[in-house]
Amino acid sequence: MKKLERGGTARLDTYHALARALGARTSALLDSAAPHATTRRDDDNIDLMPLRQAIAPPVTFTGRLIGTVATEPDLDRLRSTAAEVGTAYHRDHYGYVAEFLPALVHAAHAAVAHFDNGVEQTEAIRIRSDVLQMAGRYLTQIRAYDLAHTALRDAIGDAVRVDDMGGVAAAVYQQGWLLMRQGRLDEAEQVSVATADVVEPRISRATKRTLGAWGKLLVHGSATAARNNRPGQAREILRLGRTAGAALGGGQAVAVSSWGRFDWRTVAFQGIENQLVADRPDRVLRLSERMPAAVDAKGRVFMRRHLLDVAQAHLLMRAPDEATSILWSLMGETPEWLRHQRMAADTFHAVLRKSKRRRMTSRERELAAFFGSR
Template structure:
């Protein structure tokens, strides 16, 4: 963050007639946090959202352009991605082609099967497998497009590459390599549009909106999702399951961005659209599972509770009440519906419930949710900032000695006491 950002916060604070202490009290942060920010220090996006909510402004109004700090040492995750970077961003010269045309005719069916097995590995949280195979998948897709330069085979090659780039964008956004993810998703949208595959292009935009949200670009994330949802809005009685699913996901992304930007009225409208899409899908959502994940009324309701903890005046007790015992979104209900414990949306909801418990001071129940997620999706859990937030909250607020299980979970998530 920059000194300019600190000046923005100071300007809005003074306009509201608040001192640093009263702003901190209204936002639920330490006074030293406000003082540090106004002096040009760093704060997280989540903290900035709390301050914006207390000042009754959009989060984006506090944010300012910034000059990146000098890089003192290489990020090891970027070094580890060198092969994927090479395949996504090949060197371009004046004479040499971007991709060498293969001598042997590519097998497009085998390529598409490889892409979809990679997607299945991602959905099963086998990130190591994705990282290992993705560079070759992207390289083979580029070669296929170069080999088939026209006709029906060219379109099939572009379709396969659109899905390959989409897989790359999902994985790279998950591991927070945003610039590479943006490049991959842009390629997916471009290739899908060229072959008139609106559903794949629109789902790549769902992931693009997620990327923008993770970068704190809430206005861009919401506007992109809303504009695309308006563009593809289906005639519900005739829409395919895929179209309904991607339309619903766009609405959920719009709601997530809006609520984080203190625009609860916009979020409420977007959630209504998502519920309409889920209702229209009914039991047909499994038809689109391999491409768009699980999307149904339960998922829409889970996302609504996630937003409940972010909006002003959100009630953690409501989240707990609707997610425990025999409630519709409880673990018992999910198991009764035969939802696998590796399901991402279920485990993301468990994180929401863990957050609610941590807000009420019930650290043991929060730990139960984290441990259940670790058992089912340990690799996925390590990449979730929300899990880190829960453990940091427990370490900061717990008055009794931390248990051995708490310390083990802190170690897993990289949290220091």
């Protein structure tokens, strides 16, 4: 509180805790410092140069500066390459994604520029929308938020241009997570709910992909409302999300390049996360015990974010060893993903602060080396 009173800033969950106490929206408390108050470094400009050149090329009076291709683009190959990069992202091969994504974006731009009209141009635009969504998701993961916003804005424009409402829903879903990470809670909820209203399908005729995109939008809208201290609205939005999950039955919808996977468990896990946001860790643990193991048919963890919620709940319930055990398992299963999760690092460092042991265990030492000391 003293830090905030002196003009400083805090984490979003701190603002949310204050909002609960004051009975206000979290967004009403967000008052950031002036942009010039912090000295900014140019390191990320160099590291992200290839992606910046691909996603935000220079513009002249004739439009973007995009290179031409000597031969007609192979759309089938471009589509399959995009699928390979999307699969690499979901398998946490971020180095592969960073290496191939700039060239893929350039190729997608060139394909759209090559075809003047017709079915080929429509398909090229659709592929570019998927590629830009993938770029936006990766950039959000590594916290390059402004560049991610550019990619997702253009992805939405492409999807609208070819009347691909599933693509619109997917890109808006990605944009919603980006806005939430930036603390733009009101806008994140608004775009998610408004788009969900537009793309709401007829359940009897909807495809799995359409149900998945609609359901993910609703899940995100609920997540944002919960963080914005609007628990009633969060519950109502999630109720609609259960409709999409129920329509899939025991099946699931998958969109590799954008929103990932969706089924009834996605809705259930979001309900559990909302309990953590509301500072009810006992409910988190109780509800989690009723859920099936968060692994796919091959034994791979797929609801990793949920496991971080469970670890945080254990910490809040004064069971730091259980929290450490979850983090240890995630480090072994999916280290590249875990490395970018600030919540995981915060949970671990809180475990160390609350530990009554004078010396760290071997697991704690390895986790400390993984997350870095503070």
